[in-house]
Amino acid sequence: MQRILALALILCAAFAQAQRNPGVTAEDYLAFEFVSDPQISPDGQWVAYTVATIDQKANRRMSRIWIASIDGTHPTVPFTGDTTSSTSPRWSPDGRFLAFLSARDGGRPQIWLLSRNGGEARRVSNLESGASSFEWSPDGTRFVCLTRTGPPPSKTSDVRHYTHIYYKFNDTGYFDEKRSHIAIVDVRTGASKQITDGDNWNDLDPHWSPDSTRIAFVSNRTGKEFDLDRNSDVWTIPAAGGTLTKISDHIGPDTSPRWSPDGTRIAFLGAEDEDAPPMIYVAPATGGKSAAINNNFDQTAADLMWAEQGRALYLNSGVKGETHLYRMDANSGALSAVTTGPRAVRSASVHEGSHKIAYLSNDFAHLDDLYVREASGLERQLTHLNASLWEQRQFAQVERVNYTASDGWPIDGFIVKPINFDPNKKYPLIVSIHGGPAGQYGVDWFHEFQVYAGRGWGVFFCNPRGSTGYGRKFQRGVVNEWGGKAYTDIMTGLEEALKRNPWIDRGRLGVTGGSYGGYMTNWITTQTDIFRAAVTLRSISNFISDDGTRDGAYGHEKDFGGDIFQNYDAYWKYSPLHYANKVKTPTLVLHSDNDYRVPIEQGEQWFRALQHFGVVSELVMFPRENHNLTRTGEPKHLVESINWQCYWFDRFLNGNSSAKRPNE
Numbered sequence: 001m002q003r004i005l006a007l008a009l010i011l012c013a014a015f016a017q018a019q020r021n022p023g024v025t026a027e028d029y030l031a032f033e034f035v036s037d038p039q040i041s042p043d044g045q046w047v048a049y050t051v052a053t054i055d056q057k058a059n060r061r062m063s064r065i066w067i068a069s070i071d072g073t074h075p076t077v078p079f080t081g082d083t084t085s086s087t088s089p090r091w092s093p094d095g096r097f098l099a100f101l102s103a104r105d106g107g108r109p110q111i112w113l114l115s116r117n118g119g120e121a122r123r124v125s126n127l128e129s130g131a132s133s134f135e136w137s138p139d140g141t142r143f144v145c146l147t148r149t150g151p152p153p154s155k156t157s158d159v160r161h162y163t164h165i166y167y168k169f170n171d172t173g174y175f176d177e178k179r180s181h182i183a184i185v186d187v188r189t190g191a192s193k194q195i196t197d198g199d200n201w202n203d204l205d206p207h208w209s210p211d212s213t214r215i216a217f218v219s220n221r222t223g224k225e226f227d228l229d230r231n232s233d234v235w236t237i238p239a240a241g242g243t244l245t246k247i248s249d250h251i252g253p254d255t256s257p258r259w260s261p262d263g264t265r266i267a268f269l270g271a272e273d274e275d276a277p278p279m280i281y282v283a284p285a286t287g288g289k290s291a292a293i294n295n296n297f298d299q300t301a302a303d304l305m306w307a308e309q310g311r312a313l314y315l316n317s318g319v320k321g322e323t324h325l326y327r328m329d330a331n332s333g334a335l336s337a338v339t340t341g342p343r344a345v346r347s348a349s350v351h352e353g354s355h356k357i358a359y360l361s362n363d364f365a366h367l368d369d370l371y372v373r374e375a376s377g378l379e380r381q382l383t384h385l386n387a388s389l390w391e392q393r394q395f396a397q398v399e400r401v402n403y404t405a406s407d408g409w410p411i412d413g414f415i416v417k418p419i420n421f422d423p424n425k426k427y428p429l430i431v432s433i434h435g436g437p438a439g440q441y442g443v444d445w446f447h448e449f450q451v452y453a454g455r456g457w458g459v460f461f462c463n464p465r466g467s468t469g470y471g472r473k474f475q476r477g478v479v480n481e482w483g484g485k486a487y488t489d490i491m492t493g494l495e496e497a498l499k500r501n502p503w504i505d506r507g508r509l510g511v512t513g514g515s516y517g518g519y520m521t522n523w524i525t526t527q528t529d530i531f532r533a534a535v536t537l538r539s540i541s542n543f544i545s546d547d548g549t550r551d552g553a554y555g556h557e558k559d560f561g562g563d564i565f566q567n568y569d570a571y572w573k574y575s576p577l578h579y580a581n582k583v584k585t586p587t588l589v590l591h592s593d594n595d596y597r598v599p600i601e602q603g604e605q606w607f608r609a610l611q612h613f614g615v616v617s618e619l620v621m622f623p624r625e626n627h628n629l630t631r632t633g634e635p636k637h638l639v640e641s642i643n644w645q646c647y648w649f650d651r652f653l654n655g656n657s658s659a660k661r662p663n664e
Contacts, residue, residue, distance in 0.1 A: 021394040023419045023454020026642035028393070029447060030054045030635055033385040034061075035368050037088060037347060038358040041095050041116075044351040045070055047358045047382065048079065048089035048098055049370055054635045061635065065089045065100055068382045070356060070372055076383060079114070080121070086112070093140040099124070101131065111143055111185060125185045127192060129178065133205065134185075139212040142239070143185040146206065149194060150178035164226035169551050170597040170627045175226075182206050182217060184239055195241035201225045204232075205256065209263050209285070214238055216247065216257035216266055216285075228553065234268045236285065245287045252276070256302075259285065260330075261310045261352070267293075269301055273558065277472050280304065280313060280328060294333030298471040299326075306330075307350050314338065314357075316346050318469045321400075321412050321442025325359060339373070344444035358382075362445040364416075365395040394419045396453030398443055401460070403496040405489050409474070413462035413493040414441060415501065418453050426505040428653035429458040431494055431531075433513030433520045437466030437478050437486065448630075451642055457649060458504060460497045464489035466516075480561055482574045483523040490520065491528070507532070508653045511585075512645065514538050514630060515598060522576035522606060529584040533652035535645045537590045538598050538627050541580075541606035543571040551596040580609035586616035588648040590641060592625035592633075620644055 034052040041048070047070060052063040063085040068076040080086040084104035091098060096116055101109045105123065108130025114121040125131045127147040134145035153176065160167075160174055168174045180202040185192045195215070196203045202225065206217040220232040221244075234247040234257040247266050248254035254270040255278075266285050269278035278301050283290035293313070303316040313328045323344035328335050339345040343363040350357050355375035360368040370383040401413035418427050430452050434441045441461045449459045463469065464486040465477030478486050498504050510533040513521045518539025525534050540546050547554050547564050554563040560570045572578055587610055591603030603619065610617040622641070625633045630641055643662040651659035 021392055023394050023396070024447070024450035025454065026447075026451055026639045026646065028389065029639050029642075030056055031386075031389050032367060035360060035370055035383060035385055038349050038360065038370055039089050039091060040070070040349045040351040040356065040358050041091050042093060043095050044354040044356055047349070047370065047372065048091065049358075049383075050087050050089065051385065056635070059634050059636050061085070063087050065098070068370060070358075070382075072380055072382060079118075088134070090134065090136055092136055093138055099134070099136065099143065101134070103130070111145065113187070124187060124190050125192060126190055127183060127185075131183070131185070135206065135208055136187075137208050137212040137239070138210055141187055142212070143187060144206045144208060144215055144239070145183055145185060146180050146204065147183045147192075147194070148178040149181050149197070150176070150199070165553050166226045166228050166551075168596045170595065173594065173596070173626075180204060182215060182237070184215075193241065195237060195239070207257055207259060208239075209236075209259050210261060211263055212239065214285075216259060218255050218257065230273065234266060234283075236266070247283050247285070247287060247290070248281070249283070249288075249290050254281075256304045258304050258306055258313075260306055265310075267304060267306065267313055269304060277301070277468070277475065280315070282330070292333075293328060293330065294335060297328075297333070297335065300468050303346065303348060305348070305350060307352070308355070309352065314348060314350060316348065318344075318440055318442070320469050321414065321440060321463065323442070323444065325357070342443040344442070364398040364443050364445060365450075366390070367445050394454070396450055396459075398449075401462075401493065401497055401500065403493055405465070405485070406492055407485065409465060409477070409485075409489070411462055411464060411489050411493060412442075412470075413460065413497065414443070415497055416449055416453050416459040417503075418456045418458055420456075421503075423503055425503065426508075427456060427458050427503055428508035428510065428649070429460055429497070429504045430510040430512060430649060430653075431490065432459060432461045433490060433511070433517035434461070434463070434467070435513070435515035435517050436468070437464075437482070437516045438468050438475055439516075440467045440469040442469075448642055448645070451646065452649075455646055455650070457510070457653065458501075460494060462490060462493040464493075479559055480570065482519070482559060483527075483576075484574075486520065487523060487527060490524070506530075510534065510649050510653050512536070515627065516540075518598075519576065523574075525583045525585040525587060526576050526579035527582075531585045533649055534585045534587040535590065535648050536587060536603075536606065537630065537641070538592060538595055539589070539602060539606065540598055541575065541602050541609070542577040543575045544568070545605070546598065546602055547571070549599045549601060577605055577609055580606070581613050583610060583613065583615050586648075586652050588644065589617065589619045590622070590644060591619070592622045592627065592629050594624060594626045595629075597627035618648075 036050045038049040047068050052061045055062045065079040086100045086102040088101045103109045111125040112121045129148040131145040134143050182196045183192045183194045200223045204218045206215050214236045216236045230253045232253045236245045252272045256269045258267045267282050270281045271278040279292045281290040299317045301315045307314045325338040345361045348359040357373045362368040373379045396416045401415045509531045511531045512535040514537035518536040521536040564571050589603045589607045591600045607619040640662050650656045
C-alpha cells in the first residue's frame with residue numbers, strides 16, 4: 001500500500017510540474033531536431049537516418065546522418081560530422097558502406113562514400129553541377145543520379161530571356177538554361193557518363209532495374225514541358241545509354257516508377273491531370289499496356305514501393321486527418337492499413353528478408369521520431385528526439401469535432417483547448433484554414449497551433465470540401481466556387497464548435513491561413529465581420545492578376561471552367577479584392593518577396609485596398625523567402641512569422657494595445 005501511495009504522489013507531482021511548464025513558443029523551433037529519410041541496412045540490423053538542427057549563428061539548418069540498431073540494443077550514434085551537412089544516406093547492397101550527399105568541399109553536393117565502420121569519407125562524383133536523387137546499382141558498382149547540364153551563363157549579358165510560358169518555379173526561382181538529366185557514376189573511379197539529354201525537358205526520379213542493366217525514370221518528352229504541358233511519362237533506358245522505351249500509356253502526369261523485385265513489371269502513379277488523385281498502375285517492363293491495380297482506389301498516394309517479394313505494394317496516404325502506410329495486394333488490389341492511430345506516418349523503409357519496416361511518426365503533441373515495426377506487428381520507438389525540451393513544455397491536445405455541412409456533407413473538424421484550460425473561463429479562439437485547397441489538417445504536429453494554445457488561445461480547424469483525404473468528389477467540391485460551399489463548411493463548423501464549447505468567447509475570434517488558407521481568410525472577412533482579427537499569409541486576393549504572374553500561369557482553368565480570358569467574370573466574382581469595401585476586420589498581411597506561387601503583388605493589392613477603405617491593417621514582407629516560408633524559410637524568418645501572428649492576435653483578441661511588433 002505504501003508503494004502505491006508513493007507512486008501516486010510521484011505521478012501527482014509530475015502532473016503538477018507539467019501544469020507549471022510553459023507552452024510551446026515560436027523560438028522553440030530553433031531547438032527542434034528534425035528526423036528524416038530512414039534507410040534499413042541490407043542485413044536488417046541497422047537504420048541510417050538524417051537529423052537536422054538549427055545553426056542559429058549561421059541562420060541555417062545543419063543535417064547529420066545517424067545510425068540506430070533495429071533491436072534498440074545499441075545507442076544511436078552520429079555517422080557524419082557536424083561541420084557540413086550530409087543527407088540522403090544510402091546503404092551499399094552488401095551493407096559495407098554508406099553513400100550520402102554533401103557539399104563538404106565547399107562546392108555543389110556530390111556523392112560521398114564512407115565505410116560502415118567509420119574512417120574518412122571519400123568523394124565519388126565530380127559532376128560540375130553536383131548530384132541529386134542518387135541510387136546504388138544492385139550489383140554495387142555504380143550510382144545513378146540526376147545532374148543539371150546545359151550552357152553556362154552569358155559572359156556579355158545578365159538579362160533573363162525566355163521563349164516559353166513556363167519560366168519560373170516557386171521552389172527554384174527563375175529558370176536558367178540548364179536541365180536535369182541522368183548520369184551513371186562509377187563507384188570505384190568516380191568516372192561519370194550522362195545517358196539522357198535534351199533542352200526541352202527534365203529527367204527525374206531514376207531507379208535501377210534489379211539486374212542493374214536499365215534505368216526507369218520520369219520525363220515529359222512531348223517537348224512542351226515549358227508550355228505547361230503536364231503529360232509526363234515513365235520511360236526506361238539502358239544503363240549504358242541508348243534507345244528509350246515508353247512504359248506509361250495514357251494522357252496525364254505519370255510519376256514514381258518502381259521496378260518489381262523480379263524486374264518484369266514497373267509500377268507507377270498516374271492521374272488524368274495534376275489535380276486528380278493518382279491511380280496505381282502496373283505495366284510490363286518491356287513496354288505495353290498498363291493496368292490499374294484497383295480501379296476503385298480513391299485516396300492520395302505517395303512513397304510507392306514494392307514489398308513481400310512482389311506480392312504487394314506499399315504506399316503512404318492521408319485519410320480523414322491521419323496519414324498512414326497502406327498495403328495494396330499486387331494482384332487483387334485489396335487495400336489495408338499497415339499502421340493505425342491518431343498520428344502521421346511517413347518515409348517508410350521496408351526490409352524484404354525480415355519484413356521489418358522503419359518509418360517516421362508524429363502526432364499532435366510530438367515531432368517526428370523513428371520507429372520500427374516487426375513482422376509480428378510489434379512497434380518499437382528507436383529515437384527520442386526533442387525529449388529534453390519536451391520535459392520543459394506543456395502541450396495542448398486535439399479533439400475531433402465532426403459535423404454536417406449545410407447541404408448534408410460530413411465534415412471533419414478539430415478543436416484545441418488552451419494550455420492550463422479552466423472550463424469556468426472564457427478564451428479567444430483562432431480559426432485556421434489549410435492551404436491547397438487540395439490538402440488536409442488533422443492530428444499531426446503543427447507548431448503554430450501549439451504556440452497559439454500556449455498563448456491562451458483555442459484553435460478550430462477543419463477539412464472543408466476541397467480537402468484531400470475524403471475522395472475525389474469531395475476534393476473537387478470547390479469547382480466553380482472557391483469561396484462558396486467551402487466558406488459555409490468552415491462557418492458551419494465554427495458555429496458547431498461555439499455551440500459545443502461554451503468556453504469560447506464569441507466576441508474574441510480570429511481567423512488565419514496560408515496560401516489557399518490565406519485566400520479563404522481574405523474571402524471570409526469580405527463575407528462576415530464576426531472576427532476581431534485576421535492574419536493572411538501568402539494569400540490570393542485577385543485571381544485576374546494572379547493567374548498571369550504566378551509560376552503555373554493560368555493554373556485555375558479546372559476550378560473556374562476555363563482561363564481568365566474565357567471566364568473572366570467568374571475569376572473576378574471569387575476574388576476577395578472585388579469585395580474589399582466590405583471588410584471591417586483588422587488584418588495583418590504577411591508575404592514573401594520571392595513568392596512565385598502567389599506573387600507578392602497579391603499581398604500588396606490586398607493591403608492597399610484595406611488601407612484605401614480605412615481598415616486597420618499592416619503589411620510585412622519577408623526578404624529572400626518564397627511561398628514555403630513557414631516550412632523551409634530561414635529559421636529566424638520562420639520564427640518571426642509566428643511572432644507576427646501572435647502580435648496581431650495579442651493586440652486584437654487580448655485587447656493588448658501595448659502589444660509589441662517582433663521588429664521592435
